[in-house]
Amino acid sequence: MGISYDQFSRWQELAxxxxxxxxxxxxxxxxxxxxxxxxxxxxxxxxxGDQRDRN
Structure with missing residues (x-):
């Protein structure tokens, strides 16, 4: 498919x-x-209620 292992891993984390x-x-x-x-x-x-910066 032409995607790297690292990119695939990041997409899994996002999912x-x-x-x-x-x-x-x-x-x-x-x-x-x-x-x-x-x-x-x-x-x-x-x-x-946690008011920490979530950026």
């Missing part, structure tokens, strides 16, 4: 991001979502 986190990041008007940011947001612990 594993829970829908709730994906939607929250996509609706956040304070930044432009990136693949790395979405994956990082899913990997970090998050608690309701």
């Amino acid at each position: 594993a991001v829970p829908e709730e986190i994906f939607e929250r990041q996509m609706q956040d008007k304070t930044h432009v979502p990136t693949m790395a940011g979405l994956i990082r947001a899913a990997a970090e612990p998050w608690y309701p």
Whole structure:
């Protein structure tokens, strides 16, 4: 197919991001979502009411 192992792995990580986190990041008007940011947001612990910067 012509994609690298690294790219394939990143796409798998992106596909594993829970829908709730994906939607929250996509609706956040304070930044432009990136693949790395979405994956990082899913990997970090998050608690309701957490006001940390989620970029």
